[in-house]
Amino acid sequence: MDExxxxxxxxxxxxxxxxxxxxxxxxxxxxxxxxxxxxxxxxGTGDCGACKVLIDGEPVNSCTxxxxxxxxxxVITIEGLSKDGRLTPVQQAFVETGAIQCGFxxxxxxxxxxxxxxxxxxxxREEIIAALDNNLCRCTGYVKIIEAIELAAxxxxxxA
Amino acid sequence: xxxRQYEELKEFxxxxxxxxxxxxxxxxxxxxxxxxxTGKAVYVxxxxxxxxxxxxxxxxxHAHARIVSIDTSEAEKIRGxxxxxxxxxxxxxxxxxxxxxxxxxxxxxxxxxxxxxxEYVRFxxxxxxxxxxxxxxxxxxxxxxxKVEYELLPAxxxxxxxxxxxxxxxxxxxxxxxxxxxxxxxxxxxxxEEVLKAIDEADYVFEDTFELSKVHHGYLxxxxxxxxxxxxxxxxxxxxxxxxxxxxxxxxxxxxxPHSKVRxxxxxxxxxxxxxxxxxxxxVVGLLSMRTGRPxxxxxxxxxxxxxTRSRHSGKVTVRTGVDKDGxxxxxxxxxxxxxxxxxxxxxxxxxAQSGKTFxxxxxxxxxxxGAAVYTNIPPAGAMRGYGTPQIMLPRETHIDRICREMGWxxxxxxxxxxxxxxxxxxxxxxxxxxxxxxxxxxxMEAFRWYERRRAAEATHGQxxxxxxxxxxxxxGAGWYPVYQDLTTVTIRLHDDGTxxxxxxxxxxxxxxxxxxxxxxxxxxxxxxDLIEVIxxxxxxTPLDLGAQASRTTYIGGNATILAARQLREQLLDEAxxxxxxxxxxxxxxxxxxxxxxxxxxxxxxADIVASAQRGSTGMPQRELIATATFESRTAIESYAAxxxxxxxxxxxxxxxxxxxxxxxxxxxxINPLLFEGQVHGGIHMxxxxxxxxxxxxDPQTGEVKNPNFKKYRMFKAADMPPSxxxxxxxxxxxxxxxxxKSIGECASDGVAGxxxxxxxxxxxxxxxxxxxxxxxxxxxxxxxxRS
Ligand code: FES
Ligand code: FES
Numbered sequence: 048m049d050e051x052x053x054x055x056x057x058x059x060x061x062x063x064x065x066x067x068x069x070x071x072x073x074x075x076x077x078x079x080x081x082x083x084x085x086x087x088x089x090x091g092t093g094d095c096g097a098c099k100v101l102i103d104g105e106p107v108n109s110c111t112x113x114x115x116x117x118x119x120x121x122v123i124t125i126e127g128l129s130k131d132g133r134l135t136p137v138q139q140a141f142v143e144t145g146a147i148q149c150g151f152x153x154x155x156x157x158x159x160x161x162x163x164x165x166x167x168x169x170x171x172r173e174e175i176i177a178a179l180d181n182n183l184c185r186c187t188g189y190v191k192i193i194e195a196i197e198l199a200a201x202x203x204x205x206x207a
Numbered sequence: 208x209x210x211r212q213y214e215e216l217k218e219f220x221x222x223x224x225x226x227x228x229x230x231x232x233x234x235x236x237x238x239x240x241x242x243x244x245t246g247k248a249v250y251v252x253x254x255x256x257x258x259x260x261x262x263x264x265x266x267x268x269h270a271h272a273r274i275v276s277i278d279t280s281e282a283e284k285i286r287g288x289x290x291x292x293x294x295x296x297x298x299x300x301x302x303x304x305x306x307x308x309x310x311x312x313x314x315x316x317x318x319x320x321x322x323x324x325x326e327y328v329r330f331x332x333x334x335x336x337x338x339x340x341x342x343x344x345x346x347x348x349x350x351x352x353x354k355v356e357y358e359l360l361p362a363x364x365x366x367x368x369x370x371x372x373x374x375x376x377x378x379x380x381x382x383x384x385x386x387x388x389x390x391x392x393x394x395x396x397x398x399x400e401e402v403l404k405a406i407d408e409a410d411y412v413f414e415d416t417f418e419l420s421k422v423h424h425g426y427l428x429x430x431x432x433x434x435x436x437x438x439x440x441x442x443x444x445x446x447x448x449x450x451x452x453x454x455x456x457x458x459x460x461x462x463x464x465p466h467s468k469v470r471x472x473x474x475x476x477x478x479x480x481x482x483x484x485x486x487x488x489x490x491v492v493g494l495l496s497m498r499t500g501r502p503x504x505x506x507x508x509x510x511x512x513x514x515x516t517r518s519r520h521s522g523k524v525t526v527r528t529g530v531d532k533d534g535x536x537x538x539x540x541x542x543x544x545x546x547x548x549x550x551x552x553x554x555x556x557x558x559x560a561q562s563g564k565t566f567x568x569x570x571x572x573x574x575x576x577x578g579a580a581v582y583t584n585i586p587p588a589g590a591m592r593g594y595g596t597p598q599i600m601l602p603r604e605t606h607i608d609r610i611c612r613e614m615g616w617x618x619x620x621x622x623x624x625x626x627x628x629x630x631x632x633x634x635x636x637x638x639x640x641x642x643x644x645x646x647x648x649x650x651x652m653e654a655f656r657w658y659e660r661r662r663a664a665e666a667t668h669g670q671x672x673x674x675x676x677x678x679x680x681x682x683x684g685a686g687w688y689p690v691y692q693d694l695t696t697v698t699i700r701l702h703d704d705g706t707x708x709x710x711x712x713x714x715x716x717x718x719x720x721x722x723x724x725x726x727x728x729x730x731x732x733x734x735x736x737d738l739i740e741v742i743x744x745x746x747x748x749t750p751l752d753l754g755a756q757a758s759r760t761t762y763i764g765g766n767a768t769i770l771a772a773r774q775l776r777e778q779l780l781d782e783a784x785x786x787x788x789x790x791x792x793x794x795x796x797x798x799x800x801x802x803x804x805x806x807x808x809x810x811x812x813x814a815d816i817v818a819s820a821q822r823g824s825t826g827m828p829q830r831e832l833i834a835t836a837t838f839e840s841r842t843a844i845e846s847y848a849a850x851x852x853x854x855x856x857x858x859x860x861x862x863x864x865x866x867x868x869x870x871x872x873x874x875x876x877x878i879n880p881l882l883f884e885g886q887v888h889g890g891i892h893m894x895x896x897x898x899x900x901x902x903x904x905x906d907p908q909t910g911e912v913k914n915p916n917f918k919k920y921r922m923f924k925a926a927d928m929p930p931s932x933x934x935x936x937x938x939x940x941x942x943x944x945x946x947x948x949k950s951i952g953e954c955a956s957d958g959v960a961g962x963x964x965x966x967x968x969x970x971x972x973x974x975x976x977x978x979x980x981x982x983x984x985x986x987x988x989x990x991x992x993x994r995s
Binding site: 049068078082083084085086087088089090091092094095097124125126128129134138141142143145147148149150151152153154157175176177179180182183184185186187188189190191192193 | 241247249424426427429479716719882917923925
């Protein structure tokens, strides 16, 4: 069916040599080849952000990103954020503020928030809202998600 | 029996409250939060079973057709295709996908109209066939190669078409050769004629008809099922559903299996809101696994979710109200037609549920409800947060505002004059218990600075960008007493290290039900909630429950938890009294110990008590400390909401922006304020979309959903949300609820759209008769009003 190609992917700091379909999305490879199921399929059309991963530090929808394109780049998934079982400040803030209900949008939200705070440690509310432009949540009305990002930012700046 | 149990339960709660509550009423994050935030939570689509196959559905491209033949020969030639099922090779057992318990299939409530595969397809997206293959790409390719010959049939898409003289039958099960599903539901305080007459005799009579759109739950997790038929003849289904015991019945019926050979396990659910309450494609996946002997997974694409799952009933609602000069509502008549789509599902039941809410908000001596579900050839409607209630609240709340405009009443004052008061009987003679809607209105009026902001908004009405301030009310129940049996059973077991496990058939949909039940059990057992494991919804493991629906989980599940924990507490005190040689009435549970009240240094830990019971150390038989209790609802309890909002409308673009939203809720005592607020925020999000942006657009020619994706089906993004959202509670406890709690899940959303539409009406000075308020619609209304 689909033509196969050999690729080397760097995911969460590890190298993987894989034979994959040429048209496979990065999301498919993450979830169904590598069993990194923390990254979610929500729409497959780039409209919900549930599948976001960091590619060279930028949040990208992996459902519309061909896996072959990720060669030579650094991919970080939700599984790759926390080290030694310790939550990152963003993750910690999501838990505490009640920003997590069904949790299906959460990995994508956390990826987006992490990229934002790396780029801009002191975002305004408007900047946070703008960063969430490609992340849908059906449970929280975004209220506590925005609060969580504000709290994480304050903590990362050492203010809380 | 039930009465005595209930009284003892309430007495016990009072004692606990007198002691001071430690966990109930305190904020606490969702207990799955850490798993979810690290990507470790396992949803159905994350299951990986050995040799698992992947399924794909072939969905009907036609709104109504008979399947003449199906040719699968080309599909079967593809390597890796393991099974293909369709009408000509599958069991033909009729069922209703929303059936909840045995016998729940009366032609009126839950007509049986569905098959795994039918000879007919009745909407674009109806199931035609399904393939199981080694990977999803093969399955997809195989589906494309299935050839189907159809005989096309005429179709109807909306309720007017469906009820027109000589209309084609969208579904053959309609009543008396019509498209009415189940029959008319008609009842009220008096006969229909008497109520209509009373209305006509009032000083003023108003009537409005409102068009309601079809909206989708938009849960982020697409529908996904995994099935495995093991060699011992047992079918196990893993699903993201809301009602495993109901699913077991339906799946067993569809596949001709005994209940004991079907096990349904709920996984962590990525949002449901009613959309996963009915059986969807589980029987198909089960059938594919039976055919192949291998595990099979079906995960729908987002487009397939829009085409082939459930959605909110669209339809038409007319409200006719008679009001006297003094501003009192004399009578009200509501006529509702709900478009249930191609199959009955919960159509008649949704009508029933909405009819009940009609009588629980306003105090009018004469009221009557007449409604029906109507078959059409569009995707089936089903349960969705509110279950028919928003479809009453929205038309009626906008109608009430119109009455206020024409009679010169302030909307808040008119409502305050007419809403039901606590412990009042409504016109049907039903007691509304501690219904604090008037308090909600007053609290909201003050917090929102109602008069001041109405006036300030009116000062902008000559400008291009105009502001409007509006409000709307809602009521929702908890459970379905007295309509059906409403029970749940909880089992709690104590371990010999002093921790516990709670088994419940209730379902946590991300709402925090597991967290809340643990808080309640912890309050009684004095164990930290994190040390109480909560195992939910597995038909072979947990006790019976009737599903996460009707906002019943906290009420019914919470009370069952109190009963079971209280029994365990008695067992603990009993064993401790023997261990300490102190009479029971001198003992109390405190922070994981049983202590002697007048001599707290004399105590024994829960761990030691459990161990002692298991060893039989005090001369009693060796035993596990375990308690099982069933709670049966004996009271209908209602939650109330008053929603306030301010909007801004640009009269050139007709874009609406919601500036501020205030939700005032009377849900009794709030068990967990953090989760409670989250429910309200999500309800506001859903209601705003209902009012302003969301609609499944049905092509009037083909009946197809024209916008089956998140690009064109517009749910609110973060930037669309009001910059200010506030939640206030009127926490008067409701006696029947656990620790005085009532429901919130559905009430959170029921009144939102009404408040928004009223605010936009206020801004533009026009009557609005449909949702969503798209710029095109608003422009057309304003232009028409200018012309007239
Ligand atoms: S799944 Fe990729 S954006 Fe929705
Ligand atoms: S928490 Fe459910 S979609 Fe965001």
